[in-house]
Amino acid sequence: MSTHPLDALSGYLDDDLDVPARAAIDVHLAACEPCRAVLADLTAVRNAATAWRDVETTTPADLWPGIAARLAGPREVASAAAPREAASAPRVAWYQRRWSVGLPELALAATVLAAVGGTLLWPRATTPVPAVEAPAPIIAEADAFDSGEAQATPVNFADAQYDAAVVDLERVLREQRDGLDPRTVVVLERNLRIIDDAIREAREALATDPANALLNAHLAGARQRKLDLLRRAALITEGD
């Protein structure tokens, strides 16, 4: 072998060559110090990568609020026909899938909404929030699913109350923004955008299907989560 077999060195390192090719590399390496050095480097790179596997990462920003804000959409349910442990599927907007929702999924949705209402509705902390009155929860329509007969009844969202609360909380955040960790601000703003997108999509879908109970529930849940997120942020600023 007269030239340096660089292209084959990774295969050699990974024991991925057939016997004749490996023997040829062995012969070359015995006589070529530069190629031995390259092989040593490739080994070092691979070993460093292996050690990297066990390194865990922490993030200064808590990603959970952004995740929690997105959990109200439809979930897949296990069935004999479902692919086992499927880990990927093309994304379909939740409102595009609404016609395939059956009674079991509606029951599950009711459970999800009830759980979200119980855990995210308002912070459990007893700390008072600055000068913002909490509006009445707007997620009670989840009960409509419990009967198994989702009634196509538009929901009263108490718009004025909701809008006033959002305006007040956004004002608090603006005033206190400089006191927040910039990374928290980034995460907060990103999550608010996600929720606002969900609200916008729900409104657009409702424009063509205003009596759809699932859409109404989704919109109510999204608006509730926006309030929740703003209120949590307000509590953070107060804690500072």
Next chain:
Amino acid sequence: MARAVAGDTAAFERLYRAHVPRILALTRRMAGADRADELTQDVFVRAWQKLALFRGESSLATWLHRMAVNVVIEQFRTLGTARERFLPEGDDVLTRVAAPTVAERGWHAAMDLDVAVNRLPPGARAVFVLHDVEGYKHEEIGTLLGVSVGTSKSQLHRARMSLRGHLTATEAAS
């Protein structure tokens, strides 16, 4: 787990907190720090949506890991062209033979692997991370990325050589 499947978000939050360090590490290695947080959120939202499909045939950690790989790769597919994703053939990273020896000087003293890997094109980085860090086979990588086994092998070698090149450059500058 059962409570999370049933819709208990508090239970799911506990699963999230137990697994997020590994998932975040994976998304950061594969996609870079800029997109890691958003992708990690995507992973757990998808996990929530599909949790009922988890049958315990593998560990939850393995299931989430696989899901995270898929989420990141889907993101890759939305990025650029194949040319931007992989290291070009004929790149001079393979021509440098008489370079300083990484093994003798010590990897960690010379460079930050995290930084160096982030300099790779997304596709080459994915091949390197999946094979050398995560232990995937070339056949699996080819299927995941939609490339041939030969391309996976070639890109792995070029990625390793490129990382070695970054190391050499770092040493020369120091």
